Each structure stands twice: as C-alpha cells, then as structure tokens.
Amino acid sequence: MSMKIACVGVGNIGRAWASIFARGGDEVALYDEVPEALEAALPAISDNLSAMAEAEILENTDAILSRIRLCDSLSDALKGVNYIQESVIEDLGVKRAIFRTLDTEAPSEAIIASSVSSLPPSEFMANLSGGARCIVTHPTNPPSLIPVIEVMLGPATSEETFEKTSALLEEVGQIPVRLNKEIFGYVLNRLQFALINEALHLVESGYVSAVDADKIVKFGLGRRWAFMGPFETNHLNATGGIREYYDKFANAIGGILGDLKTEPNALSPELLAQLAEQMETTIPVSEIPARQQWRDKQLIALSRQFDGARLDNG
Numbered sequence: 001m002s003m004k005i006a007c008v009g010v011g012n013i014g015r016a017w018a019s020i021f022a023r024g025g026d027e028v029a030l031y032d033e034v035p036e037a038l039e040a041a042l043p044a045i046s047d048n049l050s051a052m053a054e055a056e057i058l059e060n061t062d063a064i065l066s067r068i069r070l071c072d073s074l075s076d077a078l079k080g081v082n083y084i085q086e087s088v089i090e091d092l093g094v095k096r097a098i099f100r101t102l103d104t105e106a107p108s109e110a111i112i113a114s115s116v117s118s119l120p121p122s123e124f125m126a127n128l129s130g131g132a133r134c135i136v137t138h139p140t141n142p143p144s145l146i147p148v149i150e151v152m153l154g155p156a157t158s159e160e161t162f163e164k165t166s167a168l169l170e171e172v173g174q175i176p177v178r179l180n181k182e183i184f185g186y187v188l189n190r191l192q193f194a195l196i197n198e199a200l201h202l203v204e205s206g207y208v209s210a211v212d213a214d215k216i217v218k219f220g221l222g223r224r225w226a227f228m229g230p231f232e233t234n235h236l237n238a239t240g241g242i243r244e245y246y247d248k249f250a251n252a253i254g255g256i257l258g259d260l261k262t263e264p265n266a267l268s269p270e271l272l273a274q275l276a277e278q279m280e281t282t283i284p285v286s287e288i289p290a291r292q293q294w295r296d297k298q299l300i301a302l303s304r305q306f307d308g309a310r311l312d313n314g
C-alpha cells in the first residue's frame with residue numbers, strides 16, 4: 001500500500017530516505033530549514049537513482065522522481081502524512097526541538113521516526129504527548145544501498161508503532177532489526193568501533209600498517225561478513241557448530257580476549273598523522289568523490305547478488 005511520507009532534514013541521510021521510499025512506491029514530501037539543502041536534494045537523488053538504474057537494480061527513475069515533492073514549509077510537508085522520517089543534525093537540543101514541533105504539528109496518527117545515530121531516544125522523545133508514535137530507525141551510510149535499519153523504541157513507543165514501522169521498512173526493501181534495550185551508539189557502531197579500537201592499537205604498536213589492516217578486513221573478515229554474521233561464521237567453523245567451536249578453540253579465544261586492549265585508543269596526533277599519510281597516499285583526498293562512486297558501485301553489485309534483482313516496487 002502506498003504511504004504518504006515526509007522527510008524532514010534532507011542532507012545526506014534524508015535524501016537517501018527519500019530515494020528509498022520513492023523507489024518503494026510511496027509519495028514523499030521533502031522539507032529542510034535551509035532552502036539550499038532542499039534545492040540540492042532532487043539533483044542528488046536523481047544522480048543516486050540513475051546510478052542504480054544504470055546497474056539495472058531499478059528502472060523508470062522519472063516515475064520515482066515524480067513521487068517526490070519539495071515543500072518550502074514544514075506544515076506543507078506534514079499535510080496528510082502517515083509517516084515522518086526525521087534526519088536533522090545530531091544535536092540533542094535540535095532533536096528535542098524538532099520532536100516537540102513534529103509531535104505538535106503532525107497528523108495524530110502519523111509515526112515519527114528518527115535517523116539519530118547515537119543519542120538514546122529517552123533523551124529527546126520523553127514527555128511528548130504522542131510518545132507512543134515516536135521511534136528510532138537508524139540507517140547506515142549510504143542508506144540507499146545498505147538495507148539494515150536499527151530500530152529502537154523510545155520510552156513510550158507502542159508495539160503498534162514498532163509493528164507498523166517494521167512493515168513499512170520491509171515494504172520498501174529495508175531490513176529492520178529491533179534493539180531490545182536502549183544503548184548509546186546502538187549496536188552496529190559499537191561493533192564497528194570495537195574492531196576499530198583494536199586496529200588503532202595494533203597500528204600504533206607497529207604490528208601492522210593501516211593499509212595492511214584494511215587488507216585483512218577487505219580480503220579476510222569482510223569477505224565472510226558480506227553475507228553472514230560473526231556468530232554464523234563461528235557456527236560454520238566447526239562441523240559440530242558453535243558449541244564445538246567455542247570448546248575446541250577455547251584456549252586460543254580466551255588468550256586473544258584476555259590480550260585485547262579494551263581501553264579506548266587516545267588517537268594521538270602521531271597515530272592520526274600515520275593513518276592519514278598512509279590513507280592519503282593510497283587515496284588522495286582529491287580522489288575521494290570518485291572513490292565514493294566506486295564504493296557505491298561495489299555496494300550495488302552486492303545488492304544485485306544478495307537482495308534480488310530489483311530495489312524498486314514499481
């Protein structure tokens with residue numbers, strides 16, 4: 001069923017949401033408090049859709065774009081909507097203010113979802129009269145090509161809001177994953193930075209270069225993690241499954257866990273200079289936009305491989 005969506009805040013993340021909902025068949029209204037950001041949104045979405053059409057994972061970009069409407073006021077964007085995706089900047093005061101405004105101005109049945117990436121929802125969704133319809137839906141960059149969405153309930157979010165939000169996200173090709181309890185930084189980024197912290201310590205102590213640490217993830221861990229998670233990896237690493245794996249390798253695993261540096265790496269200026277020197281030699285800063293396009297092409301290839309042939313719903 002086609003929904004009426006408002007994307008509020010259309011920087012990097014809000015634009016990607018617009019593309020996801022519109023390619024999924026929904027009508028999308030865009031609003032940003034900065035007129036230049038609103039103006040820049042449609043060309044950016046169009047480029048993003050064209051790259052996907054070129055790779056044949058969607059078609060008819062004109063029909064998709066025709067479902068997107070620019071609004072120069074918030075009240076216009078909120079007219080008759082069923083669902084609002086908030087993607088304003090990550091600042092507690094700004095999130096609190098926009099949630100108060102959206103809760104007051106949005107139609108009473110509309111769900112209000114936040115793209116917030118680290119702040120716990122209880123810090124900006126508390127004491128709202130419509131707290132039951134507020135929820136976190138945290139995407140990963142670039143959201144139009146990475147389907148997982150971390151869904152976290154706020155202090156008053158209803159099960160009905162969770163169910164409806166999950167159904168909508170699945171309808172537009174996303175993979176919602178519910179986090180059972182509120183936690184700072186959510187799960188994806190905590191997992192990511194646990195690995196990065198150890199990598200920083202290993203580079204700083206001279207065990208491996210930054211470029212080679214990347215190679216180990218790129219040609220090693222990442223090869224498996226592109227299609228299965230770390231626990232499935234464990235389970236398949238012993239013919240008797242995960243119980244046998246943790247039993248058979250108990251000494252090695254215990255030794256490594258005991259030896260890991262758990263304190264946060266201080267990221268000294270020397271270490272940062274070393275990382276930057278290596279990364280900027282491999283990819284000069286001037287080549288980052290081209291390399292981002294290369295990254296998106298690889299993600300499109302993965303989408304073709306794992307998510308089926310098409311990302312659009314017509």
Ligand SMILES: NC(=O)c1ccc[n+]([C@@H]2O[C@H](COP(=O)([O-])OP(=O)(O)OC[C@H]3O[C@@H](n4cnc5c(N)ncnc54)[C@H](O)[C@@H]3O)[C@@H](O)[C@H]2O)c1
Pocket residue numbers: 008009010011012013014031032033034037087088089090091094098115116117118138139140141
């Ligand atoms: N960039 C990422 O990798 C990433 C990933 C996942 C989630 N997020 C989260 O998504 C949200 C947006 O991030 P982004 O990277 O798109 O930021 P961004 O700075 O690119 O865009 C934010 C947009 O919000 C607009 N804005 C600010 N206050 C507003 C208001 N009161 N009303 C309307 N528009 C307003 C700004 O003009 C800007 O265009 C943040 O909460 C961020 O943490 C970011």
